[in-house]
Amino acid sequence: MPNGQHATLKSLREQVYDYLRDQMNEGRLRPGAFLNLNEISKELGMSRTPLRDALFQLESEGFVTIFPRRGVIVNLLTLEKIKSIYEILGALESAVIVHIALRFRGEDADLMEKYNEQMRKALDRDNFSAFYDANLKFHNVYLDMSDNSEMLHYIKIHKERLYDFPRNKAFVKEWELHSLEEHKELISLLRKPDFNAAADYMRDVHWSFSVQERFIRKYYFANHAELDISREDTD
Secondary structure: OOOOOOOOOOOHHHHHHHHHHHHHHOOOOOOOOEOOHHHHHHHHOOOHHHHHHHHHHHHHOOOEEEEOOOEEEEOOOOHHHHHHHHHHHHHHHHHHHHHOOOOOOHHHHHHHHHHHHHHHHHHHOOOHHHHHHHHHHHHHHHHOOOOOHHHHHHHHHHHHHHHOOOOOOOOOHHHHHHHHHHHHHHHHHHHOOOHHHHHHHHHHHHOOHHHHHHHHHHHHOOOHHHHHHHHHHHO
C-alpha cells in the first residue's frame, strides 16, 4: 500500500450510510418523510446498489422502513418506540456494569465524576453539545471495559436513535439536573462497591421509562400535535 494511504478505506455502502445518517442527524431527512432515492443517487454520483445496501443496514437498525414498490420512509420516534429503547438500554447497560465489576477501579469512578462535572458546567453555559458529549463519555467509562462488541454496538445504535434523529439542541433543564444527581448516586454505588445495586439503579431508575417519562414527553413531544401522533401509534 502506498505511503499515506489509509489502511482501511470505507466501502461505497459505508460512505452512503454515513451520508444518510448525517442527513438525518442534521434534520435534512425528517422522520415520517419518504426518501427520494433517485435524487440521493444523483447527488452522490453512485449507482443504486450501495444505496440499497446502506438502506438495508439502516432498516436493520430501526432508522428507516423499506416498503416494496412504495419507497423508503424515515421512521418516526414514537413514545412507544422510546419506551422500548429505554428498556433495551437499561437491560444492556446494567448487564455491562455487572460484567465489568472485577475491572472497575477507584480511578474509573474519579473519571466519571470528572465527566459529570463537565456536564454540569455545560449545563450552566446552555451548551447542549458539550453536555451530550460529556454524558457519552461518562457512560463510556464503564462501557468501554466490556469485551462484548455486539452489546456495545446495540447500545451505540439505540442511543443514536434517541439523540441523533435529529439531535434536539433544546434543554429540559430539570431533566438534566436529575441526570446529574442520578450519575452521582451511580458513582456512589460503584465506589462502595455494590455492582448489583448499581446495575439495578441503572435499569430501574436511570433508564426507567416510567421514572423518566415526564421528562421524555417534554423533550421529544413539546409540540402537542406530535404527542397526539405518538399516542395514536401506541394504541
